[in-house]
Amino acid sequence: MTRLDKLLKWISVVLGLAALGFFAFDVVLFTDLQPRMVAFEPITQAEENLFKWTGVGLLLLLGFCLTSLLRTANYLRRASKVTFLYIALIISGVISLLFVFSDIALLTDIGKQYRHGLSQPEWLVLYVVMGFQVLTALAYLTFHLFGFRQENLLEQVALDSNIFLIAQYVGILCGLIGLAFSSLGYIYPRGWNQDIHTTTGLIVLLIPYGLVVGYWLLTKLQEKERLLYDEKQRQDIGKSAFMTLILSVVIMVSVFIANYNNLGGVTSVLWLPIYLYSALFLFSLGNVYFSWKNSSLTRPPSQL
Numbered sequence: 001m002t003r004l005d006k007l008l009k010w011i012s013v014v015l016g017l018a019a020l021g022f023f024a025f026d027v028v029l030f031t032d033l034q035p036r037m038v039a040f041e042p043i044t045q046a047e048e049n050l051f052k053w054t055g056v057g058l059l060l061l062l063g064f065c066l067t068s069l070l071r072t073a074n075y076l077r078r079a080s081k082v083t084f085l086y087i088a089l090i091i092s093g094v095i096s097l098l099f100v101f102s103d104i105a106l107l108t109d110i111g112k113q114y115r116h117g118l119s120q121p122e123w124l125v126l127y128v129v130m131g132f133q134v135l136t137a138l139a140y141l142t143f144h145l146f147g148f149r150q151e152n153l154l155e156q157v158a159l160d161s162n163i164f165l166i167a168q169y170v171g172i173l174c175g176l177i178g179l180a181f182s183s184l185g186y187i188y189p190r191g192w193n194q195d196i197h198t199t200t201g202l203i204v205l206l207i208p209y210g211l212v213v214g215y216w217l218l219t220k221l222q223e224k225e226r227l228l229y230d231e232k233q234r235q236d237i238g239k240s241a242f243m244t245l246i247l248s249v250v251i252m253v254s255v256f257i258a259n260y261n262n263l264g265g266v267t268s269v270l271w272l273p274i275y276l277y278s279a280l281f282l283f284s285l286g287n288v289y290f291s292w293k294n295s296s297l298t299r300p301p302s303q304l
Helices: 003-038 047-051 051-077 085-114 122-146 162-187 192-223 230-258 269-296
Strands: none
Touching: 003 051, 003 122, 003 269, 047 051, 051 085, 051 122, 051 162, 051 230, 085 122, 085 162, 085 192, 162 192, 162 269, 230 269
8 A cells, every 4th residue: 555545545534534423413403403494483693603514514525525536546547457336436426526516505595495485395305415425425434444455456557548437437427417407407497597507517517527537647647658548549539539429419409409499598508518518428428338348349258
């Protein structure tokens, strides 16, 4: 275990335990305040200020997700193979990271609705989101303490391909979530806000992909050859790019036709996110598919 790995391990463990402690605090706080807020009973300023501690817990969770994902990426970079279990761990970590921003939005909406005497259906969503984050934190803490076995690592990696593959899985996830989020603009067009939902949503949902691509570029700078792609990856990228070009044109033409009589409506602020998310999703999906297909074709018959 390297010095960096040890540092990331114990930073993650401390942040994870602290975040779980704040989750326990949130349960006590919400159990007390939710029924009173739903019934529109008055709450004191001191009680309202307790919500600020929820924000502190979310910041700790955000740091925990980032350090945990970084340690996972460092481990998978030298792993002999990327298993489904580690892919699921990466995906849950990315979702929990994105859910931090959802927690803030949900708590903000609950506060506004309480002050204006409106119903607060977001409570149920908040519990589900935080429950997922707790499970993810527990899973990562288990891996930090008992997983990431050193015997599964290669002593030397000449040309990294694992992080490239992880970047594609993150791209699929971010693209898919982005498309699902953008579709809400057509379901609730009157509640769609260009600054909050389009611009801010676009930035937030692309953060995980930007981070993993940045990490991948750093690993390439550390390699002796400094080759971005090997021959097989270059072929996969070419096929994926061609597939993305064709299908993204089909998607955008379909959006244009379906909204032909109302192009000045919500489509005017959704066309760019739809295009970017669909291109990211299709390109990443193509790279994973062609990588899996090539691996299956080159695998010995006894392993098929």
